[in-house]
Amino acid sequence: MDRIRIRGGQPLQGSIPISGAKNATLPLMAAGLLASGPLVLRNAPDLADIATMRALLIQHGLTVEHDREARTLTIAGEATSLEAPYDLVRKMRASVLVLGPIVARHGKARVSLPGGCSIGTRPVDLHLKGLEAMGATITLDAGYIEAEAPHGLKGARIIFPVVSVGATENLLMAACLADGETELVNAAREPEIEDLARCLVAMGAEIEGIGTDRLHVVGRRSLGGAVHDIVPDRIEAGTYACAAAITGGSVLLQGARAEHLGSVARTLREAGVAVEPEGDALRISRLNGLHGVDVMTEPFPGFATDMQAQFMALMAVAEGASMITETIFENRFMHVPELNRMGARINAHGASAIVRGVPKLSGAPVMATDLRASVSLILAGLAAEGETIVNRVYHLDRGYERVEQKLAAVGADIERLPG
Numbered sequence: 001m002d003r004i005r006i007r008g009g010q011p012l013q014g015s016i017p018i019s020g021a022k023n024a025t026l027p028l029m030a031a032g033l034l035a036s037g038p039l040v041l042r043n044a045p046d047l048a049d050i051a052t053m054r055a056l057l058i059q060h061g062l063t064v065e066h067d068r069e070a071r072t073l074t075i076a077g078e079a080t081s082l083e084a085p086y087d088l089v090r091k092m093r094a095s096v097l098v099l100g101p102i103v104a105r106h107g108k109a110r111v112s113l114p115g116g117c118s119i120g121t122r123p124v125d126l127h128l129k130g131l132e133a134m135g136a137t138i139t140l141d142a143g144y145i146e147a148e149a150p151h152g153l154k155g156a157r158i159i160f161p162v163v164s165v166g167a168t169e170n171l172l173m174a175a176c177l178a179d180g181e182t183e184l185v186n187a188a189r190e191p192e193i194e195d196l197a198r199c200l201v202a203m204g205a206e207i208e209g210i211g212t213d214r215l216h217v218v219g220r221r222s223l224g225g226a227v228h229d230i231v232p233d234r235i236e237a238g239t240y241a242c243a244a245a246i247t248g249g250s251v252l253l254q255g256a257r258a259e260h261l262g263s264v265a266r267t268l269r270e271a272g273v274a275v276e277p278e279g280d281a282l283r284i285s286r287l288n289g290l291h292g293v294d295v296m297t298e299p300f301p302g303f304a305t306d307m308q309a310q311f312m313a314l315m316a317v318a319e320g321a322s323m324i325t326e327t328i329f330e331n332r333f334m335h336v337p338e339l340n341r342m343g344a345r346i347n348a349h350g351a352s353a354i355v356r357g358v359p360k361l362s363g364a365p366v367m368a369t370d371l372r373a374s375v376s377l378i379l380a381g382l383a384a385e386g387e388t389i390v391n392r393v394y395h396l397d398r399g400y401e402r403v404e405q406k407l408a409a410v411g412a413d414i415e416r417l418p419g
C-alpha cells in the first residue's frame with residue numbers, strides 16, 4: 001500500500017488549484033438517477049470516492065463517463081437494477097444517497113445499510129423516517145433497507161430533529177419527483193446542498209428557500225438533464241489554508257470562496273492567519289506567530305467538523321492553549337494519539353480536546369483511520385522537524401486529489417512511496 005513521505009520545515013509559497021467538492025459531487029451523481037436526459041457535471045474531482053459512486057451507478061444500469069482531462073462526468077440512462085449492494089455501500093457511506101432518488105422514480109429500492117465508521121455510528125434513521133413521511137414503507141432485512149412506494153411518493157412536511165446533510169440531500173432529491181409539495185424544516189444548508197438544489201432546478205425541479213434551512217419543493221412528474229458546474233471544495237481549500245499557516249507560508253488558493261469557508265476563515269484570522277480574497281482566489285498567509293483559539297464544530301455556517309482535525313494540527317504548534325469541541329460525530333479524535341506521537345500535547349476527554357501548543361513537532365511514522373485525520377498528519381509533517389511517513393494513504397485518496405503533487409508544487413518536500 002502507498003505511503004506518503006514528508007520532510008518538514010519548508011514554508012509553502014505559490015498557488016494551489018482547488019478541485020470540485022467531493023461532498024457536492026457525490027449527491028450530484030446520485031441526482032443523475034432522477035434525470036431522463038444526460039446530466040453533465042463539470043469541474044469533477046478525480047477521487048476514489050467518485051470512482052466508487054460511478055461503479056455504484058453503473059451497477060444500477062446507468063452509463064457514467066468520466067473524462068479526466070475535461071474534468072467532466074456524464075451520467076445517462078435509467079436504473080435497471082434497484083439494489084445497491086453491500087460490497088459498494090460499505091466502501092462509502094454516501095452510497096445511501098441513491099435511496100431517495102431510486103424509490104422516488106421507480107417506486108422501490110433495496111439499499112444496503114451503510115453501518116458505522118471510524119468517526120461514529122452514523123445512523124440513517126432520519127433518511128428513513130423522511131421517506132416514510134412521504135408514504136414509503138420501509139423494512140430492514142438482512143442488512144438491507146427495503147423501501148416501497150408502489151404508487152409513488154407524496155409530498156410531506158418533514159421537520160428534522162437534528163441537522164443532517166445526507167438526510168436533507170436524500171429527501172430533497174426524493175421530493176423533486178413526489179406528488180405534491182414537500183417542506184424540509186431545519187434542513188442542512190451546507191454549500192454542497194445549495195449546489196445540489198441549483199442543479200436540480202436546472203433539471204426542472206421547483207425548489208424555494210435554497211441556501212436556507214427551510215426548503216420548499218413542488219414535485220414534478222419527471223426531471224430532464226442539465227449541465228452543471230460543481231462548487232469548489234471548501235474543505236480542500238480549508239486544508240491547504242492550514243498547510244500555508246502551519247508552515248508560515250503564503251499561498252493563493254485558486255477558486256476557493258471565502259463565503260463557503262464559514263467560520264473556518266474567521267477562526268483562522270483569530271489565530272493570526274491572513275485570509276484575503278484576491279480576484280477569484282483566496283490568499284492565505286502567516287507572517288507572525290499563531291495563537292490558540294477555541295473551536296466548536298457545528299453545521300454550516302459554523303466550523304465544519306471536516307476541518308476539525310486539520311485545525312487541531314495547526315493549534316498543536318500555536319502559542320497558548322486551544323479547546324476543540326466536536327459536536328457532530330462522537331468519535332472524531334482518532335488523530336489525537338498520532339499527533340501526540342509527533343510531539344503534540346493534546347488531551348482529549350469526551351467531546352473536547354485541550355491542545356497545548358508546542359514550539360516544534362517531530363517527524364514520525366503515523367497512520368490514521370479516516371480521511372481528515374490522515375490529512376491532519378500531513379499538515380503536522382509539513383511543520384515537523386525530520387521525516388514523517390503517513391501510512392494508509394487510501395483514506396487520503398478518497399477525498400484529496402493529487403495531494404502530494406499539489407503540496408510539492410508550492411515547495412513542500414513530499415512524495416508518494418508506492419508500496
Ligand SMILES: CC(=O)N[C@H]1[C@@H](OP(=O)(O)OP(=O)(O)OC[C@H]2O[C@@H](n3ccc(=O)[nH]c3=O)[C@H](O)[C@@H]2O)O[C@H](CO)[C@@H](O)[C@@H]1O
Nearest residue numbers: 023094122123124125126127163164165166167306328329
Ligand atoms: C458525503 C458527505 O457529504 N459527507 C459529509 C456529511 O456526512 P453525513 O451526511 O453522513 O452527515 P450528517 O450531517 O447526516 O450527520 C450529522 C449528524 O447527524 C447524525 N444523523 C445523521 C443522519 C441520520 O439519519 N441520523 C442521525 O442521527 C449523524 O450521526 C451525525 O451525528 O456531512 C457531515 C457533517 O457535515 C460531514 O462530516 C461529511 O463529510
Ligand SMILES: C=C(OP(=O)(O)O)C(=O)O
Nearest residue numbers: 023093094306371372399
Ligand atoms: C466524513 C467525510 O466523508 P464521508 O461522509 O463520505 O465519510 C469527510 O469528507 O470528511
